[in-house]
Amino acid sequence: MDINLTLIGQSISMILFVWFCMKFIWPPLMEAIEERQAQIADGLAAGEQGQQKLDKANIDSQVILDDARKQATGILDQANARANEIVSDGKQDGQQERERQLSLAKTDIEQESNKARDELREQVAQLAIVTAEKILKREIDMKAHEDILSKLTKEL
DSSP states (O other): OOOOOOHHHHHHHHHHHHHHHHIIHHHHHHHHHHHHHHHHHHHHHHHHHHHHHHHHHHHHHHHHHHHHHHHHHHHHHHHHHHHHHHHHHHHHHHHHHHHHHHHHHHHHHHHHHHHHHHHHHHHHHHHHHHHHHHHHHHHOOOTTTTHHHHHHHHHH
């Protein structure tokens, strides 16, 4: 194989082409590749951060839901306790009202009973006077014998 001017010209052309590519084409190409790699790395990092934030948000939402459930359970327990307290108070108030009504009724019955006894005594006294008048065939003076009638009323 002979080294001739064509081979030397091709070698020089190749060297110039490589130098030109390395000087003017290679740097912008490498810069674009590095920029793209940085964008991809940033995108992957952002995706990773997004996934971490999503996981954290899921955990936080679960904690919030658990707290809300606990609060709801607490509120229901308080409401049930308050309802039981209201029912108990109502029962106590009803019992007190029943006892008060019963006491009033007993008092009324006692008053009516006393009134009926007094009326009965008066009627018995009147009957006794009428009976005594009929027996004696004369009229008894009410004013003169009032102490006797009052004793008779007390005895009855």
